[in-house]
Structure formats: structure tokens, C-alpha cells
Amino acid sequence: MVALPVLLVVVYGLCLLFILGFSAGQWQLTRLALRAYASPPPLPPPAPVAGEWPRVLVQLPLYNEQNVVERIIDATAALDYPSDRLHIQVLDDSTDATVRLAATRVAHYASQGLSISHVRRSNREGYKAGALRHGLLENTDEFVAIFDADFVPETDFLRRTIPFFLQDAQVGVVQTRWGHLNEDESLLTRLQAFGLNAHFLIEQVGRTFAGFFINFNGTGGVWRRACIDDAGGWHTDTLTEDLDLSYRAQLRGWRFVYRPGIVAPAELPAVMDALKSQQFRWTKGAAETAHKHLGNMWRSQQPLAVKLQATFHLLNSTVYVVIMLMALLSVPLVFVRAQYHEYKVVFQLASVFLVGFTPLIYYYYTAWRLAHPNKPLWRYPGFFLLFLSISMGLALHNARAVVLGWQGRRTPFVRTPKAGTGGSARRRRYRTGGVGALVLFEGVLALYFAFGLAAGVYFDDFGLLPFHSLLTIGFASIFYYSVRHNR
Incomplete structure (x- = not known):
């Protein structure tokens, strides 16, 4: 019976390593971008003469x-x-x-x-x-x-x-x-x-x-x-x-x-069904393109650094599959931690999920400062955590898109509805889907992660409390907006 909890921790740990690798890639791009901004800006090319x-x-x-x-x-x-x-x-x-x-x-x-x-x-x-x-x-x-x-x-x-x-x-x-x-x-x-x-x-x-x-x-x-x-x-x-x-x-x-x-x-x-249709296209399409071009990239004569970064680029959407797997495993991990005290050190290492997200704090902070240089610093942490939570809440929807992309399942191109300046009345002219089974399952997952949160408090084990808090808020928010915007 010990093999099952060990397997659980091993799989969870592998997911953490993937997240860490993903975050390291974003950290590298941040450093490169800052070097670009520090370099003298190139002169704009001369415009042609009239005619x-x-x-x-x-x-x-x-x-x-x-x-x-x-x-x-x-x-x-x-x-x-x-x-x-x-x-x-x-x-x-x-x-x-x-x-x-x-x-x-x-x-x-x-x-x-x-x-x-x-x-x-x-x-x-x-x-x-x-x-x-x-x-x-x-x-x-x-x-x-x-x-x-x-x-x-x-x-x-x-x-x-x-x-x-x-x-x-x-x-x-x-x-x-x-x-x-x-x-x-x-x-x-x-x-x-x-x-x-x-x-x-x-x-x-x-x-x-x-x-x-x-x-x-x-x-x-x-x-x-x-x-x-x-x-x-x-x-x-x-x-x-x-x-x-x-x-x-x-x-x-x-x-x-x-x-x-x-x-x-x-x-x-500005509404959840429109956002989801856009996210579905981007994540599924990225998986389809990765399936189509990763082999071509590695068979090409491009430098190794270009090949590695292209692989990271094309597999970006796969992070949603990993986050979804981590999330599902995290709740039983609370009970395994409470029962198998001899593996306490291993479980504690596995619960430090925030290490994998640390480079992302730097990545998004740099972009936030570039976009809004005059906003006060204190506004960033809460907004970043909310963004991270909502991104996690989209994990089920986007992970499904990625899996369909890797499977080669053809799906139609669903447009993203736009409202212009007309507000909600004009948005209702176009719908990309109602409250289906996937939305209901997102609501169930919000309860599932809330249960994991409560279990951690009950066992006086707060290692996964930040993760379960973000997941609960994220899935509850996605469920709420999905229902509200389809009324």
C-alpha cells in the first residue's frame, strides 16, 4: 500500500519540475527582454520618397x-x-x-x-x-x-x-x-x-x-x-x-x-464565453502546431538554443495539462501526508509548489511595470495572485483543448464575440455556448478544492493551503462568470 502514496508524490514532483522548467523559461525571456530595453533603440528605417x-x-x-x-x-x-x-x-x-x-x-x-x-x-x-x-x-x-x-x-x-x-x-x-x-x-x-x-x-x-x-x-x-x-x-x-x-x-x-x-x-x-472560445483556439491550436512542427524544428539546421526555445514556445499550452494533473492529485496528497508520517520530509518538499512559480512573479512584475510605470507597487501582489488563480481556474477548459490538439481531433474555428461600444445588449447577439457539462464540472472542482482546503486545516497541515486557496477561488470564479454571462 505504501507504493501508491509514493507514486502520488513522485508524479506530483514531476509536475513541479515541469512547472519549474516552464517558469525558468519565462525568467530567461525576462532577462533577455530587459537587455533589449537597455540597449540603444534602433533607428527607424528611412521612409521611401513619395511615389x-x-x-x-x-x-x-x-x-x-x-x-x-x-x-x-x-x-x-x-x-x-x-x-x-x-x-x-x-x-x-x-x-x-x-x-x-x-x-x-x-x-x-x-x-x-x-x-x-x-x-x-x-x-x-x-x-x-x-x-x-x-x-x-x-x-x-x-x-x-x-x-x-x-x-x-x-x-x-x-x-x-x-x-x-x-x-x-x-x-x-x-x-x-x-x-x-x-x-x-x-x-x-x-x-x-x-x-x-x-x-x-x-x-x-x-x-x-x-x-x-x-x-x-x-x-x-x-x-x-x-x-x-x-x-x-x-x-x-x-x-x-x-x-x-x-x-x-x-x-x-x-x-x-x-x-x-x-x-x-x-x-x-468582456464575457466568459468569449474568453473561453479564444483560449480554446489558442491552446488547442498551439498543441496542433507543436504536433506538426516539433519534428521539423529538431531536424532543421537551427542552433540548439533556437531549437530548445522553440520547443518551450510550442509546448507552452501544455502547462495547463500539468496544472490540472497537479490540482487533482493535491487533494489526496493532503490525506497521504496526514497518514504516512515517515514520508513527512518528502511530502513537505512536494508541497512547496510556490518555488516553481517564483520566476513567474518576476516575469509578470516586469511586464506590469513596463505597461504601467506609474502604478503603486503595493497593487501588484494581489493582482498577480488573482491572475494566477483565474489562470488555474481555466486549467480544465484549456487542458481539454490541449489534449484534443495532441490527439488530432478536428474542431471548428469558433469566433470570439465582440461588443464594440454597445455593451452587454450587443454581446448577447452572439453566443459561443451555454452552461454545459464542462462548466458544471468546473463548479464541482471548486467544491473539490475547497474540500482539500478544509482537510488541510483539519489535519493542521498548511503546506498546500496556498495552492488550494488559489484553485478554489479560480474555479469558483470561472464557474460564476460562465453562468452569469450566459443569463
Whole structure:
């Protein structure tokens, strides 16, 4: 019978080692990013003289976006770029009032002399990737800018990004940093901004500085058309077509430029079902892309450091599987600790889960200070713990997505609903799912971890109390918001 508790501790310990490795990777990227920020900023490339700006295609992939379709068309129509060198494609796969709204705005700007087209397909084959690929069949422009429906690019976006391509013929992508139009709308949007800022202010900066692979983020960036074609075009076999094409292009030798100083503002999901649909795509798509490209990466001629960092990058989403396994094992571990006193030292070592998260404190703190340099320090610890708790609460949802991705199970591309400036009434136009079995199970898990918390108090063993507190709050919050936002 002793073998079972020992096995429990061993598996739990292996999970801790994985978390520690994940955290160490984030710590490394933080150090690299700080070195990048400490270096003299590169001079912006010179802009071409008038009449020598290259032709640019702006693609706007849409699917049922009546809340924001007019906003994104208006924003791209206002781009400050030579009108004879610019064409806007509204790639509209919609089945609702979006079609009429888009057609009206396109006709309005076309009547003013803007080169703009409303592109419709007979089916939604390949979802976003299929729409982007279809649009390229009708155009041969040298550069392609892509904006999702929730973005509002600044008028000088193209004038600030295109010169990077003209400076270096090997540049295949210029990616910009996402801004947040509605960061202060709710606690949910503030937490999302907190996490996204770490990606855009630390991860992308650190990887770029070290010469590691980065990823086009699906929107808010520009591609060289020759790079897309050379890498094989848009594929439809993953839910993260952006990450997939990014790796194929960089394996072909194309260079990616990331400019955090150029910001593309966008809307954050403000309701839980929208956030979950986005998280599902990102985590499942990352697993699908890892399954597709890890072998190619290790068979390539890339330096070992690049291969290792790419492996860490592609397996990022796997952390949710490990967190979920740790969480499930942690409750019986409370009872094993209480019964098997001869293994007390081993159990105490296993319970020090916070060691694995320590580098994350540094990672997110650095991003938080870069994003909000004037906020008082005392506000960070509580906000970080709340972010960590909510992230743990998403572990079941995201772990399921990762497992489906590794299994190769095909699932549809579920759009992330946007509300624009209309608030909750407009959000209810689109739903990505009701309160299903998974949501109910998240509620059950909140009770399960609360039971583990109570058991630790009962046995006067507080080693796992911080972990169970975060898990209880996290799963209870996810369950609460999932139910509340589906009323």
C-alpha cells in the first residue's frame, strides 16, 4: 500500500519540475527582454520618397461581426497611405446583418475613390485561414496587412511598418504590439490585459533580441507576400494558422521583426464565453502546431538554443495539462501526508509548489511595470495572485483543448464575440455556448478544492493551503462568470 502514496508524490514532483522548467523559461525571456530595453533603440528605417511606396493589400477577415464591422472598415479606410498603392479586402463569410453593413460601408468608400472590395465565399471552408487564402487568389500586391474585426489601427500604421521590409529583403513579417481599447471595462478585461502585456512586452521582445523564433499574432501585422507563398501559404489544419505559418516561414529562413513601440489597439473579450472560445483556439491550436512542427524544428539546421526555445514556445499550452494533473492529485496528497508520517520530509518538499512559480512573479512584475510605470507597487501582489488563480481556474477548459490538439481531433474555428461600444445588449447577439457539462464540472472542482482546503486545516497541515486557496477561488470564479454571462 505504501507504493501508491509514493507514486502520488513522485508524479506530483514531476509536475513541479515541469512547472519549474516552464517558469525558468519565462525568467530567461525576462532577462533577455530587459537587455533589449537597455540597449540603444534602433533607428527607424528611412521612409521611401513619395511615389515609391509599395503596393499593400489590407485584409479584414470577418464572420458575423455586426457590432464592430463598420468600425474596422472606417479605421482601415482612414489609413494614411498613397491611395493608388492601397487596396482593402473585406473578407466577409458572415451569415447575418454583417453582410449588409459591410456592403454599405464598402460602397460608401468605393464611391469616394478608395480601392476596396467586399469578398464573399460560397462556404466557410478553412475558416479564417481559408478566407485569407481565398483573398490572395484575387490579388498580387507585394505586402499584406491583416486586422481582425476588433482592431482599430492608427492612421500611420502602414507608414511605420512598411519601411522595415524595404530595409531588408529577408524580412517576412512585421508584427506590432496589441493595445487594449477596453482594458478598464471590468476585472476580466484587466486580467486579460495583464497576461497579454507579458506576452507582447516580454516574450516577443526577448525572443526577438536573442534571435529565437517568434510568431505572427494573427492580426496587427504585415506580411511580405513572397514570404507567405514561399512558406506554402495559409494552411487550414490547425486553429492557429498564424503560429503555423510563422514556423514554416522562419524554418525557410525568413526574418521576423517585432516592434513593441507600434501599437495596434484592439478590444478584449468582456464575457466568459468569449474568453473561453479564444483560449480554446489558442491552446488547442498551439498543441496542433507543436504536433506538426516539433519534428521539423529538431531536424532543421537551427542552433540548439533556437531549437530548445522553440520547443518551450510550442509546448507552452501544455502547462495547463500539468496544472490540472497537479490540482487533482493535491487533494489526496493532503490525506497521504496526514497518514504516512515517515514520508513527512518528502511530502513537505512536494508541497512547496510556490518555488516553481517564483520566476513567474518576476516575469509578470516586469511586464506590469513596463505597461504601467506609474502604478503603486503595493497593487501588484494581489493582482498577480488573482491572475494566477483565474489562470488555474481555466486549467480544465484549456487542458481539454490541449489534449484534443495532441490527439488530432478536428474542431471548428469558433469566433470570439465582440461588443464594440454597445455593451452587454450587443454581446448577447452572439453566443459561443451555454452552461454545459464542462462548466458544471468546473463548479464541482471548486467544491473539490475547497474540500482539500478544509482537510488541510483539519489535519493542521498548511503546506498546500496556498495552492488550494488559489484553485478554489479560480474555479469558483470561472464557474460564476460562465453562468452569469450566459443569463
